[in-house]
Structures are given as structure tokens and as C-alpha cells.
Amino acid sequence: MPMMFWLTRSTADQWLGVLMLLFVVWLRRPAVPTRTARVVAAGPVICGAAYCLLASGHGWVYLPVADDPTLLRDFYLVRYLDWIVVVPITLFAVLSIALTDSAERDREWLKLVGPCTGMTVSAALYAFAWDPVIKTLLYVVFFGFSIVLALGVGRIFREQAEADNVHFKKLRRDMRFLAGLWTCYHVTLLLGSDGLRWFLPSVTTANFENLDFALTVAYPFVALSRVGRTREAEEKARHHAETLETGPGTIMLRPSHGRLGRGRPRATPA
Structure with a gap:
């Protein structure tokens, strides 16, 4: 499929993802904190703006091909600037x-x-460079930072999984899903149009579009829904425990909202 199709679809997917995330936040309010909701929604907003800029024909330049400097390739500068901003935001959401x-x-x-x-x-x-030696060194640096980040996130999820027996399987499943995304990003960057050029530019863009949607929209949507349900269940359990601690026969006073005696306390058994 042509490049413009994938860029336009990416724009629509990301901004549709914003509506999806806002819906799940509204559905699970106030279990999902407002700050978390804003940060999670910021990722697809910025990513969608970057794809929109690329679809309009801006934000990219011509660069030499690594193995043949006489040839030129499309370098989507806005894509990588988008990553520099969006990936730390997505890390906060995770x-x-x-x-x-x-x-x-x-x-x-x-x-x-x-x-x-x-x-x-x-x-x-790495994507910008065209000298093979410099490109290889930059990929080694990229891979090293990726390993450090993966180990850090994996440690957090592993500790939480070991401490929370109820959600152990779900947290371990999240670890496997994020590890799969991490691997796919590496393969696409290495073999794509900015790397070894085993993939066509349209295939590279399609892969990155699907990966971006999975990381910034699909995973937060599912995970926030689960977090909201979990916190709602914890709040109900805590309220039930507090009610039981008052003991049988305890009289609780609450205001009446009927037409007569508005504002007067009404005794009800706990």
C-alpha cells in the first residue's frame, strides 16, 4: 500500500485512541487518577500530530543510503523527534x-x-547516520540503553507480581507483551528503511504504526480498564471492612433528603 495511506491511517488511529482512553478514564473515574489520565492521553495526541505532519508532506528530508551514498532515502525526522518525547511519557503511563x-x-x-x-x-x-561504521556503533549504544531500560521495567513488574499474588498472572502477561513490543521495535529499526533496508519504506511505516498504536493506545486502554476495576474492588472491600468493624446494632446518622425534614439526621442501622 502507498506510504500516504499508512501515514493517514496512523493519524486517525492515534486520535481515535485519544477518545478511547478518555472514555475508559471517564468510565472508571475516580479510580484512575487525573494526572495519570492526562499523561496517558498525551502520548497518542503527540504521536497523532507527528503522523499528521508527515502525511501532509512535512517533517522529512532526503539522506544518503548507507551502502550506496549516491542513492537517497526518505528520512522521517518527525517520527524520531516524536519518539524522544512520547516514549518517556509512555514509560510514565506503564x-x-x-x-x-x-x-x-x-x-x-x-x-x-x-x-x-x-x-x-x-x-x-542511528537512523540519521549513513556511514556503516558510525551506524553500527550507534546501534550498539541504542541496544545497550534498551537493555538497561528493559531490565529496569522488568524488575518493577517482577517485584509487583511477586508482591501481589492476586494479579500475578496479569502482571507477568504485561511483561511478556511489553517484551514482545520491544523486540519488534528493534527488528523493524534494524531491518527497516533506515537500517539494513530489508523492508520497504511502506512496510517499515506500517510496522511502526501498528507498534505505536499497540504501545500508546491498546495497552494503556486495556491496562487502565483493569486498574480501574481493581481499585474499585479494593475500595468496596475497604468500605465493607470498615462497616463490619462498627459492629452489629450500631446506629449511623445520615441526612434525610426527603421533602419533609430536609437536612435532619435520620437514624439507620449499620
């Missing part, structure tokens, strides 16, 4: 799903944002 304590989440994000930024910047430089 940690918000794995960690319920906001202070711990912020602390872990600050630890991993450095390797995350190093990974995206080295990926952009």
Missing part, C-alpha cells in the same frame, strides 16, 4: 499501571528516564 503508589512511581520514573531518553536519541542518530 509505571502508573504497575505501581499504585504515586511517590514510588515518580521515583522509579526518574531512575529510568535517563536510559529511556538515551535509547530514543541513539535510535534517531
